[in-house]
Amino acid sequence: MDSHPLKTLLHHHLASDASAVQHVPYTLASLTPAALLPSPHSSKWSARITSLLHAKTSDARWAGLCLAQKSALLSQPVMIESAQSWIAVALPLLAVRSLFLPRLNLMYLRTKRKESPPVLRAAIRLLRVIFTTATEMPEFQRQVATPNVAKFTVALISLVETCLDEELKILLLSTLTRIIPIYPTLHRPHQPALTALCFVYLNGNACKPPNAKLTTAASQLYAVLHLTGGKVGAANLWRKAVDDALDFGWTALSSIRTTFLADGRLPQVQSASEPITSVPLNLDRLRCCIVILGDLFSAPVHRLVQVPLGALVKFALALLTCSKEEKVETHLDPTTRMMESLATPRIWALSCDLITALANRQVFLGEAGPVHLTTLQSFGSHLTPSAPRIATCIAFQLEQELTPSERLPFLDALEALFSRCYTTHATLVVNRLAKTVLPCASSVLSQQEETPVVELESNGRSKKGKRVRDFEGDEVFKIRQVVCPTTVDGQIVLRAFAVLQLLLRNGGLSPALQSIVCRVCLSALLALAQMTPASLSPDVRLHALLSATIQKTCVEFASASVDGLSKSLGLIVSTCLAAGTLQHEIEYLLHPRLPPLLRTMPGIEALSLFRTEESEEESHLIKSFGLASVAPSAPPVVRAGSEPVTLLPKRQPTAPAAQPLAPAVEPPAALIFRPTPPAPKPPLKAPSPALKVGPAPAEAPTLPVPMDVEGDETNEDMPSIDLDSDSDSE
Template sequence: MDGHPLKALLQLQLGSDSYAVLHLPYILASLTAESLLPSAHSSKWIARINSLLHSKASDARWAGLCLAHKTSVLSKSTMIECAQSWIGLALPLLAKKESPPILSASVRLLRVIFSAATDVPEFQRQVATPNVSKFTAALIPLAEKHADNELKILILSTLALIIPLYPTLHRTSHSALSTLSLSFLNGNPFKPPNTQLSSTASRLYAVLHFTGGKVGAANLWRKAVDDTLAFGWTSFSALRSTFLVEGRAPQVSAGAEEPLVTIPLNVDRLRCCIIVLCDLLKTTTHRPVQVPLGPLVKFAVALLSSTTDERVDRHIDPGVRAMEAAVTPQIWKLACDLLTRLATCVGHHLSSSLSRIATCIAFHLEQHLTSSERLPFLNTLQVLLTKCHPLHSTLVVNRLARAVLPLISVVLAKEGDARETDTTGRSKKSKKRAREFEGDEVFKVSREVICSTVNEGDALLAAFSVLRLILRNPHLAPAMQSISCRVTLSVLLALPQLSPASLSCDSKLHPLLLERVQELSIEVGAGSTGGMSKSLGLVMGASLQGSHFHRDLEMLLHPRLPPLVRSMPHIESLSLFRAEESQEEIDARQSLGLVPSEIEPEPDVESASSDVIMADPPTLPTPPTTNKIQPVLTSVEPAAALQTARPPQRTEQAPQPLNDEKIESIPSPHPRKAVDDMPPPADIPSFVEEQETNEEMPAIDLGSDSDSD
């Protein structure tokens, strides 16, 4: 019995035209490349498709076009055999008043025929070359007159695919194709932007330089970039009529249009300009071209430098000023998109302008922005620091570090919300201690989430990625390097004790953030072999999370690897105690808001206990028992032991005890076990331990001789 798939389909689902339309989804899903191999049923299958294509019913013709398209995709030999007849049936349909489904099916079929057999020269000479020009000539008016956006997107994407395959055949149609693509990139102030349509039109415009051949393609590409830049400058100047553009006030004509129309129109035009520039930078050329890096950087920096507080010495309309200020964040985002694509395209060639761009980004990160406005700056900065050479300016690197550190310290600021009511509504001179009950935070109904939106979570992840790149820079100041490492380690200690629900509504953010912080902490501790060996607990804790275990294990097993080419601090150089900080670190920490601005003059004795990173909480928590936190805490103990055993810097007077206020809500390391009747270490002031260490050395009798005995 012959059980061929085509036989069953021909007898049942394709028994009549109405059945073919009804069962078309099942037929398309059942077809495979094996079922269309040459057999006794292949001729019947082709004849049935041709009969559907010649049917007078539009639904039957639509079914025939869909079956012909599926057959062409699965069987190249069948497509080559039937291409001439199928082109003669599908191409005339584009000039008739057919329904959008039939037009879409015809375009898809012809698209496959003209692009799937480019490796067969005889097929290209006899079938494709005589009909491609007719196909393009039929698509251009169809895209201009038809109102269906999906059909327009299909036509534009088809043209963007066909033109690079047959560039010389479209040389005479270059102006018509350019006009067609630019008609969708001229902006629309009355409708929301159709991003898919404008992106497809931009891709078509970005491949039109292929029509110039191998010699003229470079000139056409450069002309397209220059025209797009001029178009972008015009749109940007229209959006800054009440601000300064390149240091001068823009000229506004007396007969200006209504701002309610011009501002949305120019915003959409500027968006289209950035899309076109990005596509032009992504496209390929037959020969190398010279990228106008100077004009592109100048345009991007002008967009990035836009602010809302510039002053103009002339009369301005406050309503227009407010509308132009409202669209400034959109201009920033477009500038970030252009810089990201430019850095990806030219790479280290952008290094000469990196300091200026990074200064603009640092300025914006220092402002009070929303997470959606801050995220493009962080993503762009991450790409710039990755693709370009390291920043050579110490001032810019430290400014970036100062701007990024407050963004990651939000995890520490929110970790102690249950105990934030210590000084609210009370006098600072009062000695009364707020009454707190264990587990009281469970009944707190108004519990806040640190990252309440998706953009806030993405911004937090991007901030840690940027900080990781900043720490690799050799020009980072030692004080900022130490503070950055300490804040990172503080977050590493605080995250395991923070529930995923209190961090973000997205449960995936907590493990992803923990993994990224662990990677950064391991990289900081891997500055030397000795430092990484002291971070063994951290490495093992990160390996349990599946974070580059083999790489870290290789560095531990083979310490003779060449040193890392970066200036990273050793574990011994980190100031884990406040008493060991330099004045520069103290000033930087206070300016970043990581320390209380006012320190009480007479702190309690309990607050003077030695603390890791910043300061202990008012109440020493019990040691955690979960396996997830244990490796993280054990990695800190060797570094703390080294800090305690370090020779004293000052012997004349003991360091001042710390205040009772905490800076970051970080649990302390494990308290040491009490020996005999001695009080626990939490009750011993830090200056007592230092006094014991600073005892005078006994005098040495030079006249004594131990060898004489």
């Protein structure tokens, strides 16, 4: 019969303090809820943990705290039985120096030793588990939790002010964020201290780069402080927090736009510091404002609260419409002007973050009319009246010369906006966005082989006197370019196809743009099937994500009509088989959830898949997008030293063959620099001795003629023979 797990651990791994410290990882991995069920060894287990907590060495105390936390997580009866004794040991470990104790009324937490950060982390995690579990037991809350939560909060506030370890600060702030919603009334006296603590990390910093994790932890703590007002006052405190954050953001924005016009005049902002410090400081404050607003939107509330969507959209548009270059007739400080201009792309990114937060957060529409916040529905749909204005501003920014890192936030904002809002009927905005996003998506199709260039002299030889040949195996040494060399480039392509999918669902997209977008998606789907993940991006996961997005788009517009299904089913099935996602797509095709007539997608029969079917508008758009390079690669370009050499284009595989005007005209293979055979009918006009390759006459069709570059030296021109000549008679 096997021995009990606790007996084995107690006899072999926890026999001494040093052995307990050494075997902590194995002991924690071996503990299970079944091992902590009531047994004769349970009391010995609790006694061993208590002895480790009272050990003289810090490593033994750390081992005891870890074992106590694991036991509290796995067994609630063990935690309830030993919680009081564990709190009596762990809480004094969080005491700070006696200098801070009189101000915080923590004389009962005085300790003579200073604990190490690992011991502090273990003690905080143990107390957090004790105070956040067993909340359904009122007696445990009344006797154990309620008397100690306030002491725990004060100790955490003091520890945040004194410790220097950033990871420990993040743990302290996240613990306060977890404790306050459970005990809001107990934290009401500490609300001013907690607010001041949050703004220590949310007031910006111009001297060192921002710590995003620390800022997020402080913002999340600030977002739950309104719960201390109770069920009645929490709604007013939440609205006040949103208004204060907006005022904070407007102040920061006006402080970094002192050299740009606002409402036709320069803002009257008096900066007390140099621009080299004031601009980074206010830019960081603006970042903190956006983080605070995003966390306030997702904060829990007990009752409905009003969301000031109008003020939020106005602030987002003010950030989005900032410009880099703006002429001002008055004299300005060039240093301030340059630094504020350089901060503009970061302001655009923050505006996109705010728009994304507005579109993705959770709200509910109350009976009285204004938008109210809960955790049930998204209030992105309530942005529909403002969506055309936001989309117009984003379209204008995308039309400018932007770097990939500057372009990506706009695409993220567009995806969030159109995925949450209702369909907009602003046709100009939708078509304008499609024209600006389509070049980003078509970069997948721009992977064309470079045209080889051969420099020849007039006699057909190279400059060194040797013929130029392509040796076998040269392709091994050619470097293949990656389509998306950076992660940002890959994310741009992925977001661009996601936005195009959302735009295709809009009925305001013009037929020409619908056709072009669908053709680009089909071409990209075929190109990705023949492309390895490594040739697409250094991130091999991008290939699968991009293929899934494009497949979903193709399936959507393929199911727009029954005729389109029959024409595109083979393509969709083949691509889905390669990706391993066949079942969902076939189920969607066989059992569509909406009737085909209600879809806004163009049918496959409405797409112009050949150049001969393109309209003038579609041809013009394709040329403006730079998609004409999707055609087969051009022939080698030959540069001559003295005589011009004219190359005729290759035959296009999709172009229709021209009807010959005369029956004596031979196929293109017979037109490779050789004498014309005699014909029984009136002969063709013989070429002159100095043969010159040029365009065909207007009445004859233009035929592509391949050129033999290497045989120019040996194949000389043969003069034509006149059969009607009477030279023999002379």
